[in-house]
Amino acid sequence: MASAAEQLASNLNFSTFAKAEDLKKRLWFTLGALLVYRLGTYIPLPGLNPAAFAQAFQGQAGGILGLFNMFSGGAVERMAIFALGIMPYISASIIVQLMTSVVPALEQLKKEGEQGRKVINQYTRYGTVLLGAMQAYGIAVGLESGSGLVNDPGWFFRISTVISLLGGTMFLMWLGEQITSRGIGNGISLIIFAGIVAALPGALAGTLELGRTGALSTPLILAIIVMVVVVIALIVFVERAQRRLLIQYPKRQVGNRMFQGDTSHLPLKLNTSGVIPAIFASSLLLLPATLAGFANAATLPGWATTIVGALAHGQPLYMIFYGGMIAFFAFFYTAIVFNPKDTADNLKKHGGFIPGIRPGERTAEYIDYVLTRITVIGAIYLIFVCILPEILISQTGVPFYLGGTSLLIVVSVTLDTVAQIQGHLIAQQYEGLIKKSKLRGGKRGR
Numbered sequence: 161m162a163s164a165a166e167q168l169a170s171n172l173n174f175s176t177f178a179k180a181e182d183l184k185k186r187l188w189f190t191l192g193a194l195l196v197y198r199l200g201t202y203i204p205l206p207g208l209n210p211a212a213f214a215q216a217f218q219g220q221a222g223g224i225l226g227l228f229n230m231f232s233g234g235a236v237e238r239m240a241i242f243a244l245g246i247m248p249y250i251s252a253s254i255i256v257q258l259m260t261s262v263v264p265a266l267e268q269l270k271k272e273g274e275q276g277r278k279v280i281n282q283y284t285r286y287g288t289v290l291l292g293a294m295q296a297y298g299i300a301v302g303l304e305s306g307s308g309l310v311n312d313p314g315w316f317f318r319i320s321t322v323i324s325l326l327g328g329t330m331f332l333m334w335l336g337e338q339i340t341s342r343g344i345g346n347g348i349s350l351i352i353f354a355g356i357v358a359a360l361p362g363a364l365a366g367t368l369e370l371g372r373t374g375a376l377s378t379p380l381i382l383a384i385i386v387m388v389v390v391v392i393a394l395i396v397f398v399e400r401a402q403r404r405l406l407i408q409y410p411k412r413q414v415g416n417r418m419f420q421g422d423t424s425h426l427p428l429k430l431n432t433s434g435v436i437p438a439i440f441a442s443s444l445l446l447l448p449a450t451l452a453g454f455a456n457a458a459t460l461p462g463w464a465t466t467i468v469g470a471l472a473h474g475q476p477l478y479m480i481f482y483g484g485m486i487a488f489f490a491f492f493y494t495a496i497v498f499n500p501k502d503t504a505d506n507l508k509k510h511g512g513f514i515p516g517i518r519p520g521e522r523t524a525e526y527i528d529y530v531l532t533r534i535t536v537i538g539a540i541y542l543i544f545v546c547i548l549p550e551i552l553i554s555q556t557g558v559p560f561y562l563g564g565t566s567l568l569i570v571v572s573v574t575l576d577t578v579a580q581i582q583g584h585l586i587a588q589q590y591e592g593l594i595k596k597s598k599l600r601g602g603k604r605g606r
Contacts (some may be wrong), residue, residue, distance in 0.1 A: 207316075300318040311429070365525060397573070402430065408422075409423070426514075430538050437485070437487075494538075
């Protein structure tokens with residue numbers, strides 16, 4: 161089967177794509193949905209003074225607001241109805257995933273298959289509403305505390321802000337689900353991807369303008385381009401890298417027929433945790449600077465000012481904590497999303513075993529042993545990809561827009577989307593081959 165799929169993949173060409181009508185419809189639907197998302201990032205909140213907010217945002221662009229602004233495609237900077245973006249849904253998804261390993265009832269739902277996943281998804285939606293409402297109310301109160309940001313402060317502004325921001329988040333959640341079912345790729349990931357990529361032309365133009373004015377030297381710009389290409393190549397290599405454990409199935413008899421034993425592989429991704437450790441670590445580290453930015457600098461005690469300064473971008477303490485948090489969340493999240501004991505039990509239930517390893521507890525220990533060691537490599541890779549842009553910014557002052565987190569998201573989503581497009585094309589070509597064989601068989605019968 162694998163060789164047949166590889167042969168079909170090698171035969172893909174533009175004529176195959178031209179015949180794939182369903183794929184083209186899915187692509188057009190995805191592009192249309194992303195266009196709707198981009199338009200929503202330019203619709204401002206009612207009752208807000210856009211000019212005053214834009215001026216106030218510049219002082220907070222380096223904090224956690226800058227991170228959220230990147231994920232929301234600039235909606236935070238414009239305080240649009242999509243300013244919350246899809247982050248409440250992502251936070252709710254992570255919280256529910258963590259709870260499935262702690263709460264026995266949720267863990268049982270996870271094992272019930274499709275019906276259990278539907279219930280868990282419903283809980284995730286409820287969590288999104290709760291988190292989104294809390295964050296939207298916090299934003300409304302924060303805007304009212306600013307000088308001249310709100311034209312008419314009061315409960316009417318707070319209620320309208322909560323409804324607008326929460327409605328925007330729920331619409332994006334629905335839009336992401338529609339892209340997943342009727343389009344191409346993971347809808348939630350594509351929405352974040354579109355927000356990051358939308359700012360690339362402006363960032364590139366700004367960097368070239370700095371080179372034209374002499375603020376950045378030409379060799380430095382060329383070195384940045386080479387570094388970006390190398391980092392992207394590294395991300396592609398590691399995200400596709402797997403450690404395959406050989407699984408064997410013994411001979412079995414069904415009725416009077418004896419079936420030969422089969423072999424397969426258990427793929428373990430080198431970076432099982434994905435981009436979650438980088439998002440968690442950067443969010444937590446940017447939180448003190450953001451809180452200090454909202455507070456009055458004169459009222460802050462001396463120790464608080466020292467801590468905020470030490471945790472600023474490019475500082476050694478920031479780098480150390482950033483790398484340590486990435487490593488911690490890489491192991492923590494991997495332990496949440498992958499359970500070696502459940503995998504070993506499923507193998508034992510279906511008669512599979514790893515050669516030389518006793519089924520059951522020994523197999524779980526071996527899988528955990530291998531997973532721990534490849535997670536070390538994955539954590540080192542994440543630390544390198546995320547720390548390198550920070551070093552570049554601190555040492556050269558380059559406005560390096562594509563940081564490690566955004567690069568990971570862009571490359572990972574691109575790889576996933578391309579793989580799904582290729583899967584649709586292979587399915588289209590496979591169906592064509594089946595139809596041809598049936599026609600030939602019909603002609604021979606005649």
